[in-house]
Amino acid sequence: GENVEQHPSTLSVQEGDSAVIKCTYSDSASNYFPWYKQELGKRPQLIIDIRSNVGEKKDQRIAVTLNKTAKHFSLHITETQPEDSAVYFCAASKGGSYDKVIFGPGTSLSVIP
Amino acid sequence: GAGVSQSPRYKVAKRGQDVALRCDPISGHVSLFWYQQALGQGPEFLTYFQNEAQLDKSGLPSDRFFAERPEGSVSTLKIQRTQQEDSAVYLCASSLDRRITKQYFGPGTRLTVT
Numbered sequence: 001g002e003n004v005e006q007h008p009s010t011l012s013v014q015e016g017d018s019a020v021i022k023c024t025y026s027d028s029a030s031n032y033f034p035w036y037k038q039e040l041g042k043r044p045q046l047i048i049d050i051r052s053n054v055g056e057k058k059d060q061r062i063a064v065t066l067n068k069t070a071k072h073f074s075l076h077i078t079e080t081q082p083e084d085s086a087v088y089f090c091a092a093s094k095g096g097s098y099d100k101v102i103f104g105p106g107t108s109l110s111v112i113p
Numbered sequence: 114g115a116g117v118s119q120s121p122r123y124k125v126a127k128r129g130q131d132v133a134l135r136c137d138p139i140s141g142h143v144s145l146f147w148y149q150q151a152l153g154q155g156p157e158f159l160t161y162f163q164n165e166a167q168l169d170k171s172g173l174p175s176d177r178f179f180a181e182r183p184e185g186s187v188s189t190l191k192i193q194r195t196q197q198e199d200s201a202v203y204l205c206a207s208s209l210d211r212r213i214t215k216q217y218f219g220p221g222t223r224l225t226v227t
Contacts, residue, residue, distance in 0.1 A: 006155075032213050043117075043204070043218040044156065089155045095213045100169060101146070103155035 002027040004092050006104030013080050014112050021107045023090035024072045032095035033066060033073045038106075039086045047088075048075070051095065080111045115139070117219035119205050125225045126195045134190045134222045136205030143211055145188050147180055148204040150221070156204055162188060163211055195226045 003026040013019050025033075031052035036044040050057045050064045050073065057064050061080075066073040077084055087108050093101045118137045126132050138145050144163055148156035149172075158172040164185035173180070177196075182188040192199055202223050206216040 034215070036218075043220050045218070046215050049215070091155075093213045099213055100158045100161060100172070101213060101216065102158065103148075106153070106155050 002030060002092055002100075002102040004090060004102050004104040006090055006107055008107060009105065010108045010110075012110045012112060015080060015082060017080055019075075019077045019080050019084070019109055019111075021075045021088055021090070021109070022072060023074070023092075023104050024070075025092040025102075026071070027092070027094070028068075028071065029094050030092040032093045032101075033064070034091050034093075034101070035064060035075050036089045036091065036103075037086045038089065044089060077109075080109075082111050082113050085109055085111045117205060117207055117217050119203075119219035119222050121222060122220060123223050123225075125227060128195060128197060128226055130195050131191065131193045132195055132224065134192075134203050134224070136188045136190070136207075136219055138186065138188070138205070138207030139209075139217055140186070142207035142209055142217075144208040144216075145182060146206045146208075146216065147188070147190050148206065149174075150202040150204055152201075159190070159203075192224075195224075197226050200224055200226045 006023045034049035037047045038044040063076040087106045090104045120135045147159040150156045160180045161169040162182040177193045179191045202221040204221045205219040
């Protein structure tokens with residue numbers, strides 16, 4: 001089955017700097033890759049997702065890149081702000097009519113004011 | 114509109130007790146997922162419903178875990194004879210249709226087994 005790894009497990013950046021979180025997946029059939037943000041004690045919320053027919057997607061300060069050949073995808077946050085501090089989870093799925101979504105172990109991001 | 118809700122938000126059970134956790138998905142959402150989230154870990158898939166049909170229960174850790182969604186809306190996750198290793202946050206998520214798209218998560222039920 002699918003296995004998703006995520007690095008780093010913790011990340012501290014100065015406010016205004018960029019943050020990059022990287023994930024790898026094992027199943028070459030996976031083609032849907034969402035990213036979720038979970039603040040302490042809160043529910044996970046989708047922040048961006050990408051499907052395998054595109055290599056990059058941007059939404060304001062957030063971007064995701066996908067390399068299907070290497071089976072890895074990354075989250076980029078620019079101009080980080082203290083409210084970006086949270087745990088970020090990547091995930092992978094075959095998409096389509098149904099497939100389970102497999103989550104990575106998470107990256108705890110701290111943005112230092 | 115209302116998001117996904119779960120109840121209770123916190124549950125303390127003595128080892129050996131049975132518990133029932135409830136999930137109210139967003140009205141009209143076809144797909145419903147249950148996840149188990151241990152402290153410091155990502156959500157781990159437990160089971161999936163498409164309307165009232167349980168299409169995948171491969172993530173349920175043992176036969177003590179049982180889930181249902183009899184009318185295709187509210188779902189209940191039941192854990193029989195709880196064990197300490199069952200302590201975790203149980204998350205429910207729903208999505209609009211059959212395809213894997215944006216999942217809307219509930220706030221979770223934190224289960225502590227003493």
